[in-house]
Amino acid sequence: xxxxxxxxxxxxxxxxxxxxxxxxxxxxxxxxxxxxxxxxxxxxxxxxxxxxxxxxxxxxxxxxxxxxxxxxxxxxxxxxxxxxxxxxxxxxxxxxxxxxxxxxxxxxxxxxxxxxxxxxxxxxxxxxxxxxxxxxxxxxxxxxxxxxxxxxxxxxxxxxxxxxxxxxxxxxxxxxxxxxxxxxxxxxxxxxxxxxxx
Numbered sequence: 001x002x003x004x005x006x007x008x009x010x011x012x013x014x015x016x017x018x019x020x021x022x023x024x025x026x027x028x029x030x031x032x033x034x035x036x037x038x039x040x041x042x043x044x045x046x047x048x049x050x051x052x053x054x055x056x057x058x059x060x061x062x063x064x065x066x067x068x069x070x071x072x073x074x075x076x077x078x079x080x081x082x083x084x085x086x087x088x089x090x091x092x093x094x095x096x097x098x099x100x101x102x103x104x105x106x107x108x109x110x111x112x113x114x115x116x117x118x119x120x121x122x123x124x125x126x127x128x129x130x131x132x133x134x135x136x137x138x139x140x141x142x143x144x145x146x147x148x149x150x151x152x153x154x155x156x157x158x159x160x161x162x163x164x165x166x167x168x169x170x171x172x173x174x175x176x177x178x179x180x181x182x183x184x185x186x187x188x189x190x191x192x193x194x195x196x197x198x
């Protein structure tokens with residue numbers, strides 16, 4: 001069984017992504033975190049039982065010899081919602097129920113956090129990225145436990161793709177909606193300043 005874990009906002013630079021999310025949602029994101037294996041860095045925002053991640057290539061880190069996750073090596077344009085992540089207690093077993101190309105498990109860590117994540121060999125998740133990235137957290141620590149309360153909640157994640165129905169067996173969260181149609185990912189939020197959309 002998959003559990004909705006977080007959403008990812010990709011950006012050409014972390015500063016641009018942070019500014020976009022901050023101005024749209026009216027919030028300050030958490031401190032910068034680094035992923036040496038992927039040469040990326042991020043900032044997080046609590047959404048209660050979920051979190052939002054702004055992620056970008058870290059220009060100060062050596063370029064890895066393998067493709068970065070979320071297809072960040074080819075990301076261009078303004079910051080935008082590109083991916084969502086689902087967690088599982090058994091990553092290897094979960095991969096047998098997902099579409100081909102979802103990836104192979106890679107062991108990763110940052111500070112107190114330890115996890116395995118399925119990363120496609122080319123960095124590109126199936127269905128142009130609307131397929132969930134899969135993660136298995138290890139140990140007791142999860143970002144939602146450490147992030148300050150934002151009073152922002154995700155109310156709806158809409159995944160649009162001509163073959164969106166292929167994901168229906170993977171969807172268990174009522175906030176996730178599949179729509180057959182042109183490629184698009186949209187997240188709607190309740191915020192102290194009213195509804196907002198990314």
